[in-house]
Amino acid sequence: MYDIEDGRIILNHGSIHEGLIAVASGKGGVGKSTVTVNLATALKERGKRVGIVDADIYGFNVPGILGLKDKPKAKSEEEIYPPDKNGIKVMSMASFVGDQSEAVIWRAPLLQSALKQFMEDVYWGELDYLLFDLPPGAGDMPLNIMQQFSDTSVLLVTTPQETATSVAGRVGQLAEQLDLDVLGLVNNMAYYQCSECGHKDYIFGKNGGRELADQLGIELLGEIPLQSQIRKLSDTGKPVIFEDPDHEISKIYLNIADQIIDNIKEIKV
Numbered sequence: 555m556y557d558i559e560d561g562r563i564i565l566n567h568g569s570i571h572e573g574l575i576a577v578a579s580g581k582g583g584v585g586k587s588t589v590t591v592n593l594a595t596a597l598k599e600r601g602k603r604v605g606i607v608d609a610d611i612y613g614f615n616v617p618g619i620l621g622l623k624d625k626p627k628a629k630s631e632e633e634i635y636p637p638d639k640n641g642i643k644v645m646s647m648a649s650f651v652g653d654q655s656e657a658v659i660w661r662a663p664l665l666q667s668a669l670k671q672f673m674e675d676v677y678w679g680e681l682d683y684l685l686f687d688l689p690p691g692a693g694d695m696p697l698n699i700m701q702q703f704s705d706t707s708v709l710l711v712t713t714p715q716e717t718a719t720s721v722a723g724r725v726g727q728l729a730e731q732l733d734l735d736v737l738g739l740v741n742n743m744a745y746y747q748c749s750e751c752g753h754k755d756y757i758f759g760k761n762g763g764r765e766l767a768d769q770l771g772i773e774l775l776g777e778i779p780l781q782s783q784i785r786k787l788s789d790t791g792k793p794v795i796f797e798d799p800d801h802e803i804s805k806i807y808l809n810i811a812d813q814i815i816d817n818i819k820e821i822k823v
């Protein structure tokens with residue numbers, strides 16, 4: 555699908571200078587797509603060139619969260635131009651599956667061929683990071699993608715709830731068994747903070763994220779509160795960092811992006 559030369563990933567139509575990042579979660583609905591889009595936006599804000607592959611066949615949420623309406627432009631099957639929003643290029647499985655209501659079982663076989671086409675036929679140009687929004691869980695699909703992209707680093711997303719951390723832990727172990735670099739953990743919906751009195755309520759439990767990070771021996775990169783504003787901005791396609799760079803959650807994402815920029819391993823030749 556690609557070559558590696560001088561610490562860069564060389565594609566047919568572009569190259570990736572700093573790394574592939576697979577964003578993975580255990581349970582669905584923990585905010586993996588929201589984290590993917592906001593992290594991409596934070597990296598962009600730091601001056602990086604960013605693309606996203608929306609590979610979550612259970613729900614293609616990336617274009618919606620980013621507010622991307624344009625479709626890829628294909629001059630032929632081998633010449634596809636990705637649409638972009640706020641400077642972030644996106645290829646989504648949504649373009650391959652016309653009808654969102656189509657049974658997921660029909661989508662799984664499409665995933666492998668779609669990913670190959672995304673890497674070989676898409677004119678990504680020069681990117682610093684290409685992020686993959688993986689299907690949730692520790693099943694065959696995320697495993698196959700992690701195997702296929704043996705140069706990717708992995709970012710784990712969970713909520714503190716035991717049902718979420720236990721599966722996220724299995725995904726982290728799989729990544730380590732595959733010898734992938736695990737960048738760290740984002741603990742989403744870590745707490746709810748009352749906007750009136752400031753009281754923090756740990757709705758999904760208090761220490762789940764920290765305990766999982768310790769158990770896997772990885773960094774806890776950031777804890778993002780549960781906030782209705784985040785849900786509203788995501789639903790209306792407005793990543794919080796573009797809307798309000800000084801928002802406390804924007805600062806958390808920018809801090810996560812800085813840690814990733816500093817710590818991601820060089821692409822091995």
Ligand SMILES: Nc1ncnc2c1ncn2[C@@H]1O[C@H](COP(=O)(O)OP(=O)(O)OP(=O)(O)O)[C@@H](O)[C@H]1O
Binds near residue numbers: 588
């Ligand atoms: N910190 C947060 N505060 C409030 N709402 C959030 C937060 N993070 C995510 N959400 C909301 O939770 C819902 C699920 O988020 P998202 O689609 O990102 O999850 P996901 O893990 O990608 O789900 P799936 O794997 O099932 O596609 C969305 O409505 C999103 O707006």
